[in-house]
Amino acid sequence: xxxxEFVRRVGRYGGAAATGAMLALDLLGKPSAALAAEEPVxxxxxxxxxxxxxxxxxxxxxxxxxxxxxxLGKLGYECELFEARGRAGGRCWTVRGGDRQTEVGGPEQTAxxxxxxxxxxxxxxxxxxxxxxxxxxxxxxxxxxxFNNVNEAAYYLVKGLPRVRLREARADLRGYVDELLAKAxxxxxxxxxxxxxxxxALIEYLRDDAGxxxxxLYKPSADRANFNxxxxxxxxxxxxxxxxxxxxxxxxxxxDFETVIKAGFGKHLGFEHQFDQQPTMFQPVxxxxxxxxxFERRVGERIRYHxxxxxxxxxxxxxxxxxxxxxxxxxxxxxxxxxxxxxxxLSVLRDVSADFAPETADAIRQVPYxxxxxxxxxxxxxxxxxxxxxxGGISWTDQDITQLFYPNYGYLGGNGGVVIGYYQFGxxxxxxxxxxxxxxxxxxxxxxxxxxxxxxxxxxDSFSVAWQKIPYNLGGWAVWSEEARSAxxxxxxxxDGPIYLAGEHLTYxxxxxxxxxxxxxxxxxxxxxxxxxx
Amino acid sequence: xxxxxxxxxxxxxxxxxxxxxxxxxAQSPAEVSFLGPANSPISAAVTVPAGRSxxxxxxxxxxxxxxxxxxxxxxxxxxxxxxxxxxLKQIENRLHEAGLSLADVVYLRVYIxxxxxxxxxxxxxxxxxxxxxxxxxxxxxxxxxxxxxxxASLVNPDWLIEIEAVAVYPLAPASIPRPAP
Numbered sequence: 001x002x003x004x005e006f007v008r009r010v011g012r013y014g015g016a017a018a019t020g021a022m023l024a025l026d027l028l029g030k031p032s033a034a035l036a037a038e039e040p041v042x043x044x045x046x047x048x049x050x051x052x053x054x055x056x057x058x059x060x061x062x063x064x065x066x067x068x069x070x071x072l073g074k075l076g077y078e079c080e081l082f083e084a085r086g087r088a089g090g091r092c093w094t095v096r097g098g099d100r101q102t103e104v105g106g107p108e109q110t111a112x113x114x115x116x117x118x119x120x121x122x123x124x125x126x127x128x129x130x131x132x133x134x135x136x137x138x139x140x141x142x143x144x145x146x147f148n149n150v151n152e153a154a155y156y157l158v159k160g161l162p163r164v165r166l167r168e169a170r171a172d173l174r175g176y177v178d179e180l181l182a183k184a185x186x187x188x189x190x191x192x193x194x195x196x197x198x199x200x201a202l203i204e205y206l207r208d209d210a211g212x213x214x215x216x217l218y219k220p221s222a223d224r225a226n227f228n229x230x231x232x233x234x235x236x237x238x239x240x241x242x243x244x245x246x247x248x249x250x251x252x253x254x255x256d257f258e259t260v261i262k263a264g265f266g267k268h269l270g271f272e273h274q275f276d277q278q279p280t281m282f283q284p285v286x287x288x289x290x291x292x293x294x295f296e297r298r299v300g301e302r303i304r305y306h307x308x309x310x311x312x313x314x315x316x317x318x319x320x321x322x323x324x325x326x327x328x329x330x331x332x333x334x335x336x337x338x339x340x341x342x343x344x345x346l347s348v349l350r351d352v353s354a355d356f357a358p359e360t361a362d363a364i365r366q367v368p369y370x371x372x373x374x375x376x377x378x379x380x381x382x383x384x385x386x387x388x389x390x391x392g393g394i395s396w397t398d399q400d401i402t403q404l405f406y407p408n409y410g411y412l413g414g415n416g417g418v419v420i421g422y423y424q425f426g427x428x429x430x431x432x433x434x435x436x437x438x439x440x441x442x443x444x445x446x447x448x449x450x451x452x453x454x455x456x457x458x459x460x461d462s463f464s465v466a467w468q469k470i471p472y473n474l475g476g477w478a479v480w481s482e483e484a485r486s487a488x489x490x491x492x493x494x495x496d497g498p499i500y501l502a503g504e505h506l507t508y509x510x511x512x513x514x515x516x517x518x519x520x521x522x523x524x525x526x527x528x529x530x531x532x533x534x
Numbered sequence: 535x536x537x538x539x540x541x542x543x544x545x546x547x548x549x550x551x552x553x554x555x556x557x558x559x560a561q562s563p564a565e566v567s568f569l570g571p572a573n574s575p576i577s578a579a580v581t582v583p584a585g586r587s588x589x590x591x592x593x594x595x596x597x598x599x600x601x602x603x604x605x606x607x608x609x610x611x612x613x614x615x616x617x618x619x620x621x622l623k624q625i626e627n628r629l630h631e632a633g634l635s636l637a638d639v640v641y642l643r644v645y646i647x648x649x650x651x652x653x654x655x656x657x658x659x660x661x662x663x664x665x666x667x668x669x670x671x672x673x674x675x676x677x678x679x680x681x682x683x684x685x686a687s688l689v690n691p692d693w694l695i696e697i698e699a700v701a702v703y704p705l706a707p708a709s710i711p712r713p714a715p
Contacts, residue, residue, distance in 0.1 A: 509713075
């Protein structure tokens with residue numbers, strides 16, 4: 001749903017309160033008079049009838065719950081949010097020195113990052129096309145900086161080969177493949193007949209793409225006389241960079257063809273070409289939770305922290321009764337509302353006693369959650385920058401740690417920095433999540449030092465998160481098979497009486513913050529329309 | 535899975551069934567399914583849903599076993615069973631080249647000629663034995679639909695068997711991108 005569509009549809013039912021929403025939501029400019037006048041404005045039923053503001057109970061003060069409360073507040077609803085933790089934001093979470101976390105069945109872990117350093121255990125990057133996320137950042141003045149998702153100077157490490165720079169792997173793979181294809185075209189070895197003109201045009205493209213020599217060979221050469229595009233792509237040996245006088249620099253040697261093919265570099269080369277991972281990507285300055293904090297400043301007064309939801313009940317008059325437990329005081333109480341927006345992850349909701357319709361309850365039970373793990377490694381020195389000239393971005397490996405994220409802030413600073421030492425999914429994340437905190441660190445070091453031998457000497461501390469063991473999450477995000485998407489997803493997207501489920505799990509933007517926001521928009525609209533009809 | 539469509543019909547619907555297109559009552563298949571009794575070595579029918587790619591082999595004949603054996607000799611091609619095994623292996627190779635296997639075969643049409651060495655009779659059981667080594671086995675549980683036909687002659691008088699296979703390409707596994715926010 002576009003923001004414009006949201007504003008238009010809210011305006012249809014919104015009454016006077018909707019004007020505020022329209023102005024606030026249309027962040028890229030005030031709505032035109034034409035847009036505002038387009039639809040007749042019908043007052044929301046509940047409000048106009050009794051003069052009483054409809055009351056919405058929101059379970060979970062993550063991004064979905066808070067943005068729903070924020071938008072509903074603008075529409076004149078009275079919202080109360082129930083958050084089991086002592087902080088808001090859910091997975092939009094930044095860990096800094098002194099922060100604590102205890103996983104299910106695990107010991108308490110305290111982060112010992114130095115001042116100014118952090119890790120984002122959950123979402124860490126924002127694609128440029130996540131318009132709602134970026135619009136909220138703009139509306140709230142959350143400062144953004146570039147999240148460097150692609151760095152050609154970062155490393156690939158695959159079994160049996162020394163580490164290579166991304167640019168080297170890419171240049172070699174592309175070079176040899178282009179060479180093969182160019183030769184095949186020249187020798188008429190393709191199945192498809194081509195005109196002489198088309199053949200030459202294709203060869204010309206391949207030659208240009210990889211910097212093939214006139215005899216169609218991929219041969220990056222350090223020799224200035226033979227310097228070509230292939231040389232530029234593969235790049236210089238870092239110990240012999242171009243300089244003044246008699247130092248033209250040395251082009252690194254290409255790997256041989258068999259090595260390149262066997263290495264399977266291609267598996268990682270497409271990463272940043274995925275729609276969701278394309279540059280430019282952003283991160284909030286100072287940690288991803290700046291977004292959560294911004295919402296908290298606006299709806300925080302309505303959040304009941306340390307309050308766990310124990311029961312979700314439908315009442316005979318079609319409204320909602322909750323039993324909530326105050327974790328600090330150890331007491332339970334009842335709360336009543338006209339509607340309930342439940343943003344709890346399904347992995348958590350399935351253990352809450354609730355009056356869901358049988359098909360809803362069944363669907364909630366059936367959707368699995370992904371195991372996801374990250375570790376932040378705080379190093380004393382930014383050796384990846386000082387020694388390896390890697391500034392931000394991601395190194396990749398075929399080991400189960402999968403990748404290293406270099407920090408995209410504090411470049412060349414004196415106090416070291418926090419590297420994400422693994423980002424794991426599924427069975428790998430599950431296995432490492434079962435290890436002790438010390439063993440997880442050892443695992444990250446053992447594999448990571450193959451990319452950076454400096455690891456052991458420079459490590460200061462670590463903080464690891466296994467999302468499947470984080471209370472109130474119990475998983476990274478919902479996993480939708482095609483079957484579940486067609487059979488269960490529509491059920492969960494329908495309101496169950498006065499109860500509306502929401503969250504990243506009910507979108508096609510699973511795991512992303514954008515999913516939380518889009519789901520909130522959809523559910524606010526759906527609830528608002530139902531309220532107008534009531 | 536095998537439910538007779540008529541069992542579900544009232545008489546009224548049954549009457550309508552005769553005047554309308556029969557296909558209107560049939561459930562369009564959602565997947566490749568093999569229908570028929572469990573104890574039969576072949577399927578009575580196979581359904582293939584719309585949109586699936588299909589491979590047809592030519593009539594595939596047995597390979598020469600012994601190049602030195604003269605034409606007309608038993609040693610050159612073997613008996614019906616040996617020739618059946620050889621032809622199925624040829625089909626298997628062809629399928630592999632296309633990225634398929636015998637488990638993707640949905641239909642076989644088999645032509646058999648009379649074997650002079652066996653009193654001029656059609657050696658159907660020889661063929662069935664060959665077939666049983668490739669289909670409905672522990673390794674390949676698939677049992678295609680099949681027609682076995684005795685014919686007057688094949689192109690080479692030494693050939694006792696020629697087989698056509700129809701195979702359906704498997705669906706590419708759904709690649710659901712994993713988020714990495």
